[in-house]
Amino acid sequence: MSLLHTDFEKGFLNFEDLNTDPRLQFSAWLDEYMQYTVNDNVATTFSSIDQEGFPSSRIVYLRDYPSNGFVFFTNYKSNKGIEVWRNNKASLLFYWPELERQVRIWGYVEKVDEKLSDEYFKTRPRGSQAGAWISAQSQEIKDRESLEQEHASFLKSAGSEQIARPDFWGGFRLIPCKFEFWQGRANRLHDRFLYLKNGTDWDIKRLAP
Numbered sequence: 625m626s627l628l629h630t631d632f633e634k635g636f637l638n639f640e641d642l643n644t645d646p647r648l649q650f651s652a653w654l655d656e657y658m659q660y661t662v663n664d665n666v667a668t669t670f671s672s673i674d675q676e677g678f679p680s681s682r683i684v685y686l687r688d689y690p691s692n693g694f695v696f697f698t699n700y701k702s703n704k705g706i707e708v709w710r711n712n713k714a715s716l717l718f719y720w721p722e723l724e725r726q727v728r729i730w731g732y733v734e735k736v737d738e739k740l741s742d743e744y745f746k747t748r749p750r751g752s753q754a755g756a757w758i759s760a761q762s763q764e765i766k767d768r769e770s771l772e773q774e775h776a777s778f779l780k781s782a783g784s785e786q787i788a789r790p791d792f793w794g795g796f797r798l799i800p801c802k803f804e805f806w807q808g809r810a811n812r813l814h815d816r817f818l819y820l821k822n823g824t825d826w827d828i829k830r831l832a833p
């Protein structure tokens with residue numbers, strides 16, 4: 625691990641340049657990130673709260689960010705699925721080193737419409753569709769071999785039939801109530817802006833780095 629103290633100098637963020645709507649600010653930053661990165665997918669850290677009150681984080685792929693929320697797909701019976709069922713307060717964290725940017729988003733999670741989950745499931749490769757069926761995500765399993773066997777036998781019995789979405793698999797949408805945009809700057813004097821939902825508007829504050 626390098627102990628080099630690198631400075632941040634790829635950009636800056638001024639109050640005057642911020643979009644008054646953080647969802648649009650996010651879209652603008654995401655567009656820039658997609659131009660700079662070699663990744664086709666947008667990974668984000670999704671954090672929920674587990675049964676013992678611990679934060680519980682894992683990476684998921686962001687699949688959609690319409691104006692009413694941030695969508696990812698998963699197994700509803702997984703740990704994260706159970707956690708948001710108990711407590712729908714959760715957060716997303718994006719880190720885009722290419723641009724020295726971080727975005728934190730807090731909000732409330734709900735299931736997306738079944739239609740959207742069906743549509744998305746159809747776009748997945750057949751192997752992934754079968755994987756969604758046979759993987760009891762987050763449960764203990766015997767060994768890798770049994771997982772692969774179940775996958776192969778699922779695909780064999782499906783033949784050439786279309787594979788329908790299992791009802792325990794689908795999308796979650798995080799509806800945001802708070803955003804923080806962070807732009808790395810020299811001498812650790814980073815730019816940080818917090819957006820807090822206030823009715824239909826958003827209040828914006830600059831925070832100390």
Ligand SMILES: Cc1cc2nc3c(=O)[nH]c(=O)nc-3n(C[C@H](O)[C@H](O)[C@H](O)COP(=O)(O)O)c2cc1C
Pocket residue numbers: 667680681682683684685686696697698699702703704705761762
């Ligand atoms: C790059 C990357 C992308 C991932 N995307 C997803 C995803 O979109 N959905 C998902 O359920 N798990 C995804 N995972 C796996 C999760 O990080 C996690 O292992 C899994 O969802 C089980 O989490 P849980 O037991 O906390 O519910 C991804 C992992 C990585 C490293």
